[in-house]
Amino acid sequence: MNPSKPIAVWRQIPGGVWALGFVSLLMDISSEMIHSLLPLFMVGTLGASTLSVGLIEGAAEATALIVKVFSGVASDYLGKRKSLALIGYSLGALTKPLFAIAASSGMVLTARLLDRVGKGIRGAPRDALVADLAPAGIRGAAFGLRQSLDNIGAFLGPLLAVALMLWWDNDFRAVFWVAVIPGGLAVLMLLLGVKEPKHLVKARHGNPIRRANLRRLGKTYWRVVTIGAVFTLARFSEAFLVLRAQQGGIALALVPLVMVAMNIVYSATAYPFGKLSDRISPARLLSWGLLVLIGADLVLASSADWRATLAGVGLWGVHMGMTQGLLAKLVADTAPADLRGTGFGFFNLISGLAMLAASVLAGWLWDSHGAALTFVAGAIFSAAAWLMLRLDRRTRH
Numbered sequence: 010m011n012p013s014k015p016i017a018v019w020r021q022i023p024g025g026v027w028a029l030g031f032v033s034l035l036m037d038i039s040s041e042m043i044h045s046l047l048p049l050f051m052v053g054t055l056g057a058s059t060l061s062v063g064l065i066e067g068a069a070e071a072t073a074l075i076v077k078v079f080s081g082v083a084s085d086y087l088g089k090r091k092s093l094a095l096i097g098y099s100l101g102a103l104t105k106p107l108f109a110i111a112a113s114s115g116m117v118l119t120a121r122l123l124d125r126v127g128k129g130i131r132g133a134p135r136d137a138l139v140a141d142l143a144p145a146g147i148r149g150a151a152f153g154l155r156q157s158l159d160n161i162g163a164f165l166g167p168l169l170a171v172a173l174m175l176w177w178d179n180d181f182r183a184v185f186w187v188a189v190i191p192g193g194l195a196v197l198m199l200l201l202g203v204k205e206p207k208h209l210v211k212a213r214h215g216n217p218i219r220r221a222n223l224r225r226l227g228k229t230y231w232r233v234v235t236i237g238a239v240f241t242l243a244r245f246s247e248a249f250l251v252l253r254a255q256q257g258g259i260a261l262a263l264v265p266l267v268m269v270a271m272n273i274v275y276s277a278t279a280y281p282f283g284k285l286s287d288r289i290s291p292a293r294l295l296s297w298g299l300l301v302l303i304g305a306d307l308v309l310a311s312s313a314d315w316r317a318t319l320a321g322v323g324l325w326g327v328h329m330g331m332t333q334g335l336l337a338k339l340v341a342d343t344a345p346a347d348l349r350g351t352g353f354g355f356f357n358l359i360s361g362l363a364m365l366a367a368s369v370l371a372g373w374l375w376d377s378h379g380a381a382l383t384f385v386a387g388a389i390f391s392a393a394a395w396l397m398l399r400l401d402r403r404t405r406h
Contacts, residue, residue: 018147018150018284018287019150019154019280021144021147022143022147022150022151022154023142023143023151024202025138025142025202025203025204025206026139026142026143026151026154026155027154028198028199028202028203029135029138029139029142029155029199029203030154030155030157030158030159031158031198031202032098032195032198032199032202032203033135033155033158033159033162033195034158034159034161034162034165035162035191035192035194035195035198036098036101036102036162036191036192036195037159037160037161037162037163037165037166038162038165038166038169038188038191039101039102039105039166039188039189039190039191039192039195040101040124040166040188040192041162041163041164041165041166041167041170042166042167042169042170042173042184042185042187042188042191043105043108043170043184043185043188044166045166045167045170045171046170046174046181046184046185047108047117047121049181050108050181051065051114051117054181055111055112055113055114055117057114057117065114065117065118065121068118068121068122069121069122069124069125070125070361070365071365072122072125072126072129073125073126073128073129073132073361074129074357074358074361074362075129075358076125076126076128076129076130077129077132077133077353077354077357077358077361078133078351078354078355078357078358079129079354080093080097080129080130080131080132080133080134080350080354081132081133081134081137081349081350081351081352081353081354081355081357082217082218082350082351082354083134083350084133084134084137084350085137085217085347085348085349085350085351086217089205090134090135090137090138090141090205090350091134091138091199091203091204091205093130093131093134094130094131094134094135094138094199095196095199095200096127096130096131097127097128097129097130097131097132097134097135098127098131098195098196098199099127099196100123100124100126100127100130101124101127101128101131101192101195102127102189102192102193102195102196103123104120104121104123104124104127105185105188105189105192106185106186106189107119107120107123108120108185108188109182109185109186109188109189110182132353132357133350133351133353133354133357134350136152136337136340136341136349136353137341137349137350137352137353138203138205139151139152139155139337139341140152140340140341140349141205141206141346141349142206145342146287147284147287148287148338148341148342149283149284149285149286149287149334149335149338150280150283150284150286150287151283152283152334152335152337152338152341153279153280153281153282153283153284153286153330153334154279154280154283155334156275156276156279156280156283156330156333156334156337157275157276157277157279157280157283157330158276159276160272160273160275160276160279161272161276163268163272163275163276164268164269164270164272164273164276166188167266167268167269168269169187170184173187217347217348217350217351218351222348222351225345225348226343226344226345226348226351226352226355227343227345229343230340230343230344230352232343233336233339233340233343233356234340234355234356234359234360236295236336236339236398237336237340237356237359237360237363238359238360238362238363239363239394239397240295240298240299240332240336240360240394241360241361241363241364241367242363242366242367242390242394243299243302243367243387243390243391243393243394244302244325244328244364244367244387244391245364245367245368245370245371245387246364246367246368246371247268247271247325249368249371249375249380249383250267250268250271250309250318250321250322250325251267251268252375252380253309253313253318253321253380253384254267254315254318254322256313256380257312257313257314257315257317257318258313258314258315259315259318267318267319267322270319270322270323270326271322271323271325271326271329272326273326274322274323274325274326274327274330275326275327275329275330276330277330278326278327278329278330278331279329279330279333279334280334281330282294282330282331282334282335283334283335283338286334286335286338287338291335291338291339292398294331294332294335295332295335295398296395296398296399297331298328298331298332298335299328299391299392299394299395299398300395301324301327301328301331302324302325302328302387302388302391303388303391303392303395304324305321305322305324305325305327305328306321306384306385306387306388306391307384307385307388308320308321308324309321309322309380309384310380310381310382310383310384310385310388311381313380321384336356337353340352340353340356341353367390370386371383371386371387374386
């Protein structure tokens, strides 16, 4: 008698994780339909300055980073991850009409800050909920699946926005109103499609950010946080990929498609590499990811030609697919179950600050020494991170 065939990994992933993935997909479609057009809307329609755009974006991202820590802590303290995620997604959905009716930069700032508060509220509880729902043996595949679906939304949103802008003769406000629909569907799917696991308990030792609880996170967790920060320092903002594409002679209207290409590659690779992370040494996969990032930086530094740019952007997307789900899995594996929300909150905060520092440095290098040296510096940082990873025996194990 033939033994039964093993069940495919994707079939073993709980329905709640799939639902969270589609929630992310729908909200990303909604958000990216607006965010991909927002700078043009502010400058062209509202008459805002480029400096205003930069200040609004900076304030919005800083707000999201700060809120992530508190929402993660709250989800552990209350033992309610879905409720906080629902509040965060609902707030994000409710901000979408504000963009459509905005008559000034001040109103856009208000909408953007509220939107990022929503993102900050939902981020850490959602990731902790994925970890709570997914069995430990397929946790990497679960995180990879969620990120893959998230990034499908990240490239469908701009594509839909471009199509509607062409169809409606550049009517920004009409596109923003359409973005309300997938945002509302995301909230509905979270409400009906995700059940909080019964075994979820409140933090056993009171306030999750008490010194005793932070010590319970342990050296292994803080090592993962350090590795995540080092990886982020080696990889600055994807905005520089768009700037490089603009230098390569790609038509201005088509430049945003560079990010679409990156997110397609990221989406296609996140699940397979997430599944692989359940089977092989994390240090090995992280090392491979850094080598791919070094390759991406060197290709982007070598030429501004559109073919080199697309090749570099593709490698960048592979790097993201190899490493981001794995880092989330490592946070979930090393933080105590009752402190996972706190663990994701601190991880996101420190990685976000590292991204800010890396992007500021990259911007200075770009202005002072040019694009090529910026990407060469990224390759050097990546090589240093790779060497650190290879030489640190505790990290390898």
